[in-house]
Amino acid sequence: MMPGYGARQHGEERRPRRARAGRWLAGVLLAAAGSAAATIAPTRASAERPSQSDVEAAYLYNFGRFVSWPSAGSQGPMTICVAGQESFAQELSSLVSGEKIRGQLIQVKRVWRPGAADGCAILFVGHDVPYLSGYLTATRGKPVLTVGDAPDFLRQGGIIQFLLQGDHVRFSVNLVAANQNRLKLSSELLKVAVSVAGHPAGGGVR
């Protein structure tokens, strides 16, 4: 059944080592990311399975497709900001460069202080960032999707938190925080979330 897919063939061409990343990554991540996957720069050339940060980068990009912002329709590029985790930012930017979400070009921006996160559509706060609460406070009430992998990210007011279940990267959602930031999360997204706290605006999910 359709053993060859365009994205993967690109990967084989240009990043032969990516081909060994495993069939499921190609099927899930790369297919999801489309031809953009070709530009992903592998951090562990020898990895048989995609790394956690690979998966998280792909998820971050995909979140953008299941969330709607109040300022939808603006013509400017969609900015994904990354605080901390330098390598993750590089990986992400190589993954999404040239990709579009709802016609908006995606750009990746590094931020180092909470005040710089104002124009971000998505803000990833790495677990190595010491001022997590500062970032969350600074973006509260603003249309910013905050994503993090700190264990208490949701409790501190973040919207989506990555977590590991066995080998798999999963995520949980805090709808209260999403509502505060006037973001609408697709029910499809909530469906695959491990847990959902609070209620979405205007109705229940699941």
Add this chain to the structure above:
Amino acid sequence: MKLSSSSISTRLMWMNLIVSGVVLVLAVLAFFFYDLVSFRDNLVRSLETSAQIVGANSVSAVVFNDPQSATTTLEALRNSPDVEAAVLRSDGTNFAVYRRPGVHALPAEKALPKGANDETWVTGQRVLLAHRIVFDGKPIGTVYIAARLRETSKRARQYLAIAGIILLLCMLAGFAISATARRTVAQPIIALAETAHRVSRERDYAVRAEPPPDNDEIAVLVNAFNEMLVQIQERDSALNRARDELEQRVEERTAALQAANRELEAFSYTVAHDLRGPLDAVQGMVYILENLESEGKRGERQEILQNLRQSTSGMAGLIDDLLNLSRASTVELRHDRVNLAEIVRHIAEDLKRSEPERKVEFVIYSPPEVEADEGLIRVAMDNLIRNAWKYTSRHETACIEFGAKRVQGETRYFVRDDGAGFDPELTRRLFEPFQRLHSRSEFPGTGIGLATVQRILERHGGRIWAEGAVEKGATFWFTLREAAGERVH
């Protein structure tokens, strides 16, 4: 209905059953195949819908690599029996699979052609549908959904059951209809057959088959049958009548023959006796004559010869009369124009000449000429007139009439005298041969004259009868067969 009656109604019933059965089978087949086709179409459509729903609901599961969620989505198909489904990643590996025990609808391999987003495969026992999951314009996987057409055989069984039930109902209806048909169609035929059976068994042609109320072919048949019975009955009774008539005629003839036989016996006895008498006298007188020869007494001999002549002439007269009687019976009839009055006049003149001393007045009317055998009629009239002459001989004067009367469309001739007459109670014996109402000494005669007259008149198609009383005279009436145009006015 003991006759082999059930066969017609049974056949009618079977006809009903066969017709309705054939119609039913054809209808069930048609409906079954229509249903099969439309069932497949519906199944394909519903599978398409299911595939699209599953595809749409599996997007996030595929994107976020959550097979559990996709499986949950697939499990929503559990209400559709015999349906299996799978979501495959874009590289063809299984992402989520939903199988049912014992269905095996999903094939091991089936490739969606490049470029196509939907594809349907229908094989004999299976419908397989592929639907590509597209998200943001990019294909991210494929939904496979398959159904085994086990429903088909189930439906066939259902149809068979329904057909069976309807056939049963048809059979009941067939019984009801055949009961009706039995009344309207079979019953009259059965009744007819019964009647025919009865007719042939009892030979009773008086029975009639009941005509049915409707004016149909059966009624025609029944009426024709009844008509036939009427004809048979008529022929039968005609045959019986003819037989009875024949028997009666045989009896009559036998009686007549017996009477004739008796008459003949009496006749021959009388003839023998009457001839014997004068013959004895002749023998006696011849003996006397032989003895007289020697003594030679002339006067006595003369007297004896006189007596001898009388005896022999008496015998000759008797023989003449017998010859007349015989001739009257046997001679061939001639057809002459005869004037009866003329004949009577001649006889009267003869009689007057032979006994001129008697005072007898003849009154002779002149009826028209008749057609008859002149010789025989002359003998008859001679007998009648001489009879009248003889029986008036004891009276001083006498009157003898001859004439005719028109009575009840026939001409009746009569000869009337005012002589000795006869006892009316003995009228019948008048015309029997050798029957005398008077002693021979009173009125001489052979006793066969009137019998001869009767024979002659009967041969002329007529009859004779007599009226009279003792000493009041006698009237003999007679008729003749009339030729056309002979009328007395």
